[in-house]
Amino acid sequence: MEQQFIDTNRRYVGLKENIIFGVANGGQVLSFSLLVSYLTYFYVNIFNIDPKIVATMLFLEGIWDTINDPLMGSVVDRTRTRLGKLRPYLLGVPLPMALATIFFFAGPMFLHNPSPTAPSKVIYMVITYFTWEFLYTMSDVPFWGMAAAISPSPADRTRAITSARLISGIIGGIPTIIIPILIDLTESNVIGTSIKQVFFVAGITSGIIGMVLFFLSGVFVKERVVQSVEAPKLKGCYECITQNPPLKLIILQNLLGSLGGIGGIFATYYFIDVLGSASAAIVIGIPGAIVSLFSFAFITKIKARFNNKQIVIGSKLVNDALNVLMFLLSIKRYADIRFMIPVMMIRSTITAIFSGVNAVVPTEMIADSVDYMEWTTGQRSEGMSFSVLTLINKLNGAISRSVAALLISGIGYKTSHSDAIIPQTDEVKFRIFAMNTIVPTLLGLFSIIPIFFYDLVGDKQQRMLSDLAKRREMLAEDAEN
Template sequence: MEHTDRNYIGKKEFWTFAAAAGGQGMIYAIMSSYISDFYLNVMGLSPLFVLLLMLLARIWDAVNDPMMGALADHTQTKWGKFKPYIIVTPIPVAVLTVLLFYAPDISPTMKMVYAGITYVLWGMIYTMSDVPFWALPNAMTPNPKERARLISIGRTVNGVGSAVPMVIVMGLGWILPLFNLSGNQLEQTRYLTAALVAAVVGNLIFITVFFTAKERVNIPKPVKHPDNPGVLKAMFRCRPLMIVVIMGILSSTRYLMQAGAIHVARYAFYIGPETVTEAALQSNISTVSLVFSIATAVGMFGSMVFLPKLYKKFNYKQIIIGSNLIGMVSCLIIYFIGYRNFWWCVPFLVISSIPLGTMNVTSYAMIGDALDYMELKTGLRSNGLGNACQSFVNKLGNALATTFVVLMYIIVNLDINKIGTDYTVDPNTLDHGVRNGMFLLVSLLPAAGMLLSSIPVFFYDLVGAKKDKITAELHKMRAEKGIVIEE
């Protein structure tokens, strides 16, 4: 057991990985938190088109993500399996992130074509970066405790990075009206500036991990045998892995606490002065969104910070189910408080964001354990494909959250093109159905997802003595096969 308990990763390597995760968080957050608002309220795309775009892009991801995982697993270079993709993807990711938030002055049809091409291309190139990056912890150390610690800190710093574009977007909402910008012109400038900063700074930080990370665990390809299942089939047969995937899909509405914030700030909450002006409306959007971001960050980061200590007292199963139930109850309280009492909602926004932190971190650690289990049972291990599953689930979850937002626009019959784009909408002029519908995005819908996602976790059993036994037996099996873990 001594080798399974030792640490392999140095401090510089550890914290460079964490910083890179923060840079990646900046890039992903600008897309996941604001793309629906940009498409609907800035580019003026129809909700139905945005809905179809998200659906078709996720269908493609179901093919593209496993392909990327398999490609990474079969890559053999002097830098390793995963690091080559980290050095080649930052520039195209940066360019596409900026193009994603550029609103060209073209016909409505060409806007749809432009949005479709840039959105799908961004997803493809981002996958080339994301899948290898989050597969790295499995290659950097064979110690599951050290791996969990690396992922925990990495996801925490990733969350910190994700707050940066939110602060920029909200800050520009206060600054740009001082330059007599309003309506659509203000929104275009705000999003393009935030995307440019996130793309450049985020990728410069992200690329540093290439120079410090070391891939120590290199599992050789097994000899093919007619009786042995392929890696993909083995993964689908790996019950713990499928439980994590199902859990992630069912929990997709938790992302609404971030993706829905800008929409409820526009169309549900109003905390400004009685005399409504353009500056007051922009200040309302910025203030509500900023408070949402801070509340979400406190709940999410708070849970992430305490996770290493919680891991010593509770297993992954207990942490996921417990935090989900706490978040669900808090979301229900938010619903009963109502959209007219924003400040009363804030403490419960913090509590309802706790599952964001616990699931974002623990799901990656659970996948690592599931891959250990699969390797022990079948002799097959695919870090790339395993993390492609998680990458796909994350993107699907964010897309489903965006889908719920778009569907709510359709359900409440909110058409921004009919309202107008030359000025900012006053939420007080909207009827109760519209405001309450938007409010559901951050109350009842997340509560439902937290409840549903807890159900499959009851059947996850890689905990306690069973997990320790798998770790010890896997170490013994690797030693017998002559697999050497590099220093």
């Protein structure tokens, strides 16, 4: 019997909805980018909290996420309302999320105790960070669940995810451009303000603007994949992980690569304390940013030639090779800004070639795992599956940031209550350079192994999509009757 395939050419999602989906994600990432890009630096250098306490808090929050995120996913999967199961959260979370972002950055403005172990500062840090993370989970799980529910067509999903990643990359990149410039201007006394005030105003701006944009997803984006009328049982929600081999491999891959995330955290310290210019990161990133934007235009062509498994493996190998090469070339000139800017510029430009597919493919693979669960059990689990995506990202961040916070004091880094930036020794500067380049590369090396066993590609994926298309037609007919 001839195999029937799903019509991947049919478009369920229009251009306007794709753009709104992307803009909404950009709003969410605006505050997320500000917070996670400078979290360790903000707590250690600006709020002046002991790095060991910061590391402990981040570790405990990561443990909490292993409970909170899947629980939120199961709640979403069991939601049945006239608005759908995802949109109610997209409409309700933005306001409290905006307030949480503002309060997160407000601490140094009124808590002035110079002690890095002051209970008032530690308690404030724990309450505001846990609150922000909880609300972020409530926004992120249903939003990315929408990436699977927005259309039954893989081509539609690719376009929606591409729009989200592309536009959020532009909007979410704004803090990483503005903040380094403001740090340099503040430290050189060009503007009459403090770094504490810079981050507080940035928190207010990103919190309000970001969540207004994110609110658009709840208003304009539609859920189109037909759901079963009966809400799944809680046990069934958790089985989407235990009985989902593709999803388990994705989880394992990300956990093995979590320690590699310390490189991004030490990048802030490298530019400020080693090169002496936070703004150097902007100059280095300009060619890569341009290439990154164009890379999204080639996603369809790349995916036509390579499957998701091949793309993940190939981009990982290229990125690791470039990091090792840069470390070897720069080992004696790592503090020479005139040498390092072109070297890092070339590295970031080459890696930017893969930024489009790297932004889209991992989310696609989660969406495919949702289809796989429906194919094998009859239940869709956007909430639980994409809570895993949120959990992976947050757990990776918690592990890398907590380890980085410990390493900051471990490598001999010095801090001061009165000044966010103080001179470091040459030994400390080299350790910062290593933590930004070779160390995270070596720590994340084994993350590629699980993907070699990922098989939800090619004929198997097409067979799954064909079976699901028939089943959804039957569900639609049953719903009408």
